[in-house]
């Protein structure tokens with residue numbers, strides 16, 4: 250969709266901002282440009298809408314060299330969002346959002362109707378339409394910035410550190426909202442950040458840049474975590490990449506065993522006969538009630554008389570990730586993760602060692618690239 254062919258940008262002062270980048274950005278996907286300060290991310294982004302012209306190589310959009318496209322025409326199809334939103338301070342929120350439709354000659358009424366629609370789309374209440382930017386929080390301004398960029402429904406969206414000026418909690422909200430929005434809109438998005446966690450959370454593909462404007466690795470988040478190209482990328486991705494990678498592994502494929510699981514109606518003698526330190530007590534639908542330490546069981550009776558220790562949490566075999574499963578093992582008093590089906594019934598158990606062995610990347614390049622939905626650990630990769 251957007252293709253860079255041996256693209257370089259050397260500024261007149263001798264700085265090489267981008268050095269020989271060749272990369273193809275997929276249509277309808279979020280590509281993240283990430284890397285340390287000064288590595289050429291913004292320059293690369295701006296070469297897509299011709300705010301910066303390359304000194305070598307070719308940028309093309311849907312197979313067409315963008316030098317052949319008139320810059321204003323090109324930009325009509327490309328929304329642009331920057332840090333601090335860059336809103337017009339003397340215009341209301343609604344008029345800010347209506348900027349591009351008005352420029353395109355939609356007429357006031359239609360442009361404002363569209364703006365009102367976009368305000369709702371980005372999760373802001375209608376009553377904010379009449380406010381001025383300085384009457385909004387940073388996070389709200391950022392939402393308005395996104396709405397404004399979507400004004401004429403451009404197929405491509407360029408975003409330069411759109412969420413980096415807000416505090417971590419608002420930032421996480423904006424990221425969640427943005428991911429939801431993209432599920433509806435399927436824009437081709439190029440998103441700059443220097444935050445690798447944001448990149449991994451939001452990206453379908455990630456381009457890691459290094460000093461000197463060189464591309465260090467272009468990959469899915471999963472493969473970046475599992476198989477960084479070199480020490481620079483490994484260092485940039487961070488030390489807990491092994492655990493973060495587990496967010497991309499479906500729990501459904503993990504090896505589970507039957508384990509010490511008994512119905513609450515079972516006699517305590519049966520629990521002792523299993524010769525395990527802990528037994529998981531389940532109800533008549535095999536839903537887990539809690540763990541019981543076998544050493545503390547009463548001399549007779551059933552497991553209904555046993556003292557139960559809370560589970561921590563279970564993990565769902567459909568929808569949860571291996572990271573949620575591992576968390577389930579770590580929180581369990583028996584150190585066993587409990588896997589359940591869609592009805593909450595126990596399917597099996599596994600300890601942390603079994604889970605991580607089952608989730609190891611056999612061949613990193615085969616691994617699935619898309620994140621697992623509805624991760625019970627909150628989806629933070």
Ligand SMILES: Nc1ncnc2c1ncn2[C@@H]1O[C@H](COP(=O)(O)OP(=O)(O)OP(=O)(O)O)[C@@H](O)[C@H]1O
Nearest residue numbers: 260262264266285286287288289290291292293443
């Ligand atoms: N107009 C310019 N003239 C000269 N050098 C420039 C110009 N714009 C950027 N540079 C230099 O090009 C390099 C890349 O800049 P760029 O803005 O693309 O980096 P960045 O990765 O976006 O950094 P940051 O994370 O700090 O925003 C830097 O060394 C910068 O100083």
Ligand SMILES: [Mg+2]
Nearest residue numbers: 290291292441
């Ligand atoms: Mg920048």
